[in-house]
Amino acid sequence: MTQPLRHIAIIMDGNGRWAKSKGWDRTAGHRAGTDATRRIVRACGERKIEHLTLYTFSSENWGRPPIEVRALMSLLVEMVEREVDDLNANNVRLRTIGDLSKLPDRTRDALEAGVEKTSTNTGLQLHLALSYGGRAEILEGVRRLARAAQTGRVSPEEISDEMFRRHLDAPDVPDPDLMIRTAGDHRISNFLLWQAAYSELWFTDVLWPDFDAQHLDEAIAHYHGRQRRFGKVPDQL
Secondary structure (H helix, E strand, O other): OOOOOOEEEEEOOOHHHHHHHOOOOHHHHHHHHHHHHHHHHHHHHHOOOOEEEEEEEEHHHHHOOHHHHHHHHHHHHHHHHHHHHHHHHOOOEEEEEOOHHHOOHHHHHHHHHHHHHOOOOOOOEEEEEEEEOHHHHHHHHHHHHHHHHHOOOOOHHHOOHHHHHOOOOOOOOOOOOEEEEOOOOOOOOOOOOOHHHHOEEEEOOOOHHHOOHHHHHHHHHHHHOOOOOOOOOHHHO
């Protein structure tokens, strides 16, 4: 029996290496990466995936050269403003996770406008992880629970997995079934640490600007070829 695939998460890596291989600057690679993003969003919608989470800008990415960070923030504005009509036409709802308070005002305003304009769409939910780090998300969840315990709204004995989930960034979103990383590295780099506890992982050497629907289908095929046991033995499934 085919196992359900509701949520795909992707670490979109390799833009800089793609640009370097062509003798271009890194910004050109990030721009080419937006074309890959457009392809994969459409492909996921066509394959009836419910949620797609893209690791767009990590909390550690703030340490990159300022000129690259500024270019990325401007590119985000351009991408959202250019794509919002297409998202609406394809019934895609845009959402975000991460600490948006650190983004430049113009970038944050564009994202919030895109989220609002697509808020009634009922198809694929596209989650952009921005200024996001898995450890930071977990720490903030702990702080929220600690404040609730401090005011007597919850006792420590009541805290469960499900209660903790409700204090994370997107508590209504199911855990990713499949996590993909492009460009050859085999690590998850502080991405969805709580949610990815039982995600199936698929790594490819393909650089993100070259990633397309065929590569996505390859990852999905590998996912459907695996057996998700969640700690049980096969006879229990």
